[in-house]
Amino acid sequence: TSMSLTNATVHLKCLQEAIGEARKSLDEGGIPIGCVLVHSVEGIVGRGHNQRIQLGSVIHHAEMNCLENVGRKPASFYRDCTLYTTLSPCAMCSGAVLLYGIPVVVIGENKTFQGDEQHLKNNGVALEHMKSKECEDMMKRFIETNPQLWYEDIGQVDNKEKRTQSRT
Amino acid sequence: TSMSLTNATVHLKCLQEAIGEARKSLDEGGIPIGCVLVHSVEGIVGRGHNQRIQLGSVIHHAEMNCLENVGRKPASFYRDCTLYTTLSPCAMCSGAVLLYGIPVVVIGENKTFQGDEQHLKNNGVALEHMKSKECEDMMKRFIETNPQLWYEDIGQVDNKEKRTQSRT
Numbered sequence A, B: 001t002s003m004s005l006t007n008a009t010v011h012l013k014c015l016q017e018a019i020g021e022a023r024k025s026l027d028e029g030g031i032p033i034g035c036v037l038v039h040s041v042e043g044i045v046g047r048g049h050n051q052r053i054q055l056g057s058v059i060h061h062a063e064m065n066c067l068e069n070v071g072r073k074p075a076s077f078y079r080d081c082t083l084y085t086t087l088s089p090c091a092m093c094s095g096a097v098l099l100y101g102i103p104v105v106v107i108g109e110n111k112t113f114q115g116d117e118q119h120l121k122n123n124g125v126a127l128e129h130m131k132s133k134e135c136e137d138m139m140k141r142f143i144e145t146n147p148q149l150w151y152e153d154i155g156q157v158d159n160k161e162k163r164t165q166s167r168t
């Protein structure tokens, strides 16, 4: 997909906000993945970051934490939203995007981990890949220092386990 | 898929526990969907129910609430678990099953709503359908009285909206 210049500028700015959330998580001793939800008229309506360490949570991935912080909205609200996440969304977070019918997901990077992008595309969600070196470096450093925390977060036994749904 | 007699008995007992969770939610004024996670050696390791009303949550569906109540576990733990849910799991909850690699999901009913069962099957998850009239009646009564709450919970504008991922 190609972006208009305006979209590209908005995407970079909003991704930077998601990166800010990831850095906040890192400062708290958490996994550095961040997310913001942006409504076409209301702008940024919520922010979140991974809370596995901070809350001992298995469901507060960055995207889920962001949606929870946005709070209860009517279904029509999500149709006008774009989700920005620093890392390719996993099967759970991809499922949340589909449940609420969010039409566009902007992804910082998918080199570290590729989630269920195919399932999103198959269901009509538009994906924009920002190929952010900043997002990539942040995850690379974290995983080198905390491999077990990372594998726990993606439900993988270790770096050798082959799983169809988490990597393509 | 066919069940051995033993499996069938276990499934009925564990589904009854999930139904108990759904009734608890109903008593709290919430959406009557319940869930338990059962480990092959440890037995029931967690319970949960939908918390949209109770917590104002958009991520605490019964299955997610149950996984959160189980708490942080190593990836290998989930490989020995079966998830029991009173209603066919939506795209988000199906994604959580895939993220954590839960191999079996036992479903109370899927007449009221069919979630992303195809995606689960495509990724090797075994599904058992209990076709519970009790589960069905509970949801039917709830939706008749609270249609808007229900559509909000499944991210649907109304009963006329066609969405590929939530109904098949």
Ligand SMILES: [Ca+2]
Pocket (backbone or CB within 6 Å): A033, A050, A060, A061, A062, A063
């Ligand atoms: Ca995350």
Ligand SMILES: [Ca+2]
Pocket (backbone or CB within 6 Å): B033, B050, B060, B061, B062, B063
């Ligand atoms: Ca639910």
Ligand SMILES: [Zn+2]
Pocket (backbone or CB within 6 Å): A061, A062, A063, A089, A090, A091, A092, A093, A094
């Ligand atoms: Zn995720």
Ligand SMILES: [Zn+2]
Pocket (backbone or CB within 6 Å): B061, B062, B063, B089, B090, B091, B092, B093, B094
């Ligand atoms: Zn769900």
